[in-house]
Amino acid sequence: MKNHTINLTVNGEEHEILVEPNALLVNVLRDELGLTGTKYGCGTGQCAACTVLVNGESVLSCLTLAVAVDGADIVSIEGVARPDGTLDPVQEAFLDHSAIQCGFCTPAMVMMGRDLLNKNRDPSEPEIREHIKGNLCRCTGYTSIVRAIKSCAQKREPQTE
């Protein structure tokens, strides 16, 4: 196979990587860049443990060819906390609400929670459940996860008189 040199910006850092045409983004992130927060779950796009953001959109990295996202801006779970290590409110909420059991679905769940709140700062419970519909969890039964995300919802700022 003819390898391709691609450029990926991952969590703000630029990388130039030589990849095979059939390399999956999930494996490039994990094996080439050492970013093992993104999980390889089912490998068939059904569990969403491999969730990352590509150019602001949540995608299944196990179904994405690395070559197909050449030039993209990628955010993985490692890019969610602030550079100084301060946790994102969604991450804090997961801790506060015991929304983590085995933790395998957690990076993707946190990413989808952050993704939702970026688009809708006050999601309802049905909206939260709709947004994480593709993300499977075998441990928690989802209740604590939904509660955690809901706790980050912010009402509209009251108008100052």
Place this chain on the structure above:
Amino acid sequence: MGDVEYLAPRDLKEALKAMEEWKGRAKVIAGGTNLIPYMRAGWISPELIVDFSGFKDLAYIKEGNGAISIGALTTISEVASSETIRNYSPILSSAASHLGNPLCRNRATIGGNLANASPGADMAPPLLALEASVHTERGGEKGREISLHEFFLGPNQTVLEEDEVITEITFPKPKDPATGSQIKFGLRNAEALSIVNIAVMLEMEGKVCRKARVALCPLAPTPIRAYRLEELLEGKRIDEGLLDECAGILKEEITPRRVSIRASAEYRKMLSSILFKRAVQEALKGVKA
């Protein structure tokens, strides 16, 4: 995944040329949400993947004078959230919002869903009910316009030549977009291959049906229109008796696979009848007072 070469062409012309040169040995990648799993499962082994996903000028939703046009590379998410689609074809919005899962929908494309031609293709029933057409292009030859009801040949088989690519999907603006309904019934709320996916579009004059389009899947080797039902409905007052008659005939119109996968043929027939009546009743709620 097996060895394969990859090409990211600069433009559609280069892409079509590659498809022509590698005819039969190359596959289009758009969202990749079917292509990648199939390749990883060993079901298909192209020598070359030609990447169409960068062609943003093939991702659009346009309202024309008499028709709606959707670029083949438009993602399912874009279709689901489009105000134009919601206004002119809410049954299409509905079907799009139930395909796969939210992440899949961000990459999957409307052209890809049709070209993949699963017997249960989520976008097929509403597009059939909307009397959509598929527009194609090829490298060396002329493209063509294909009515969707003549597009599917069998499971994952269409009339497309090996180097022929869908570029656009169009459908005439319905007279009454609101007198339609789409129901997907699956074994779970998301990531469900449907047991029955039905779409209905009606044109009503009072209680009399002037035009009916009924499309369903996966109840045959391809998504289908229930032509007999459409004939029975047209020109008649729609009442319980007529719906019961149609529901009975529907059981004979469909040929679900005999091997029970997700549901038995018997169950699918029973469910289709129920959902047909429900879909028509829902559609009738959209009749302007």
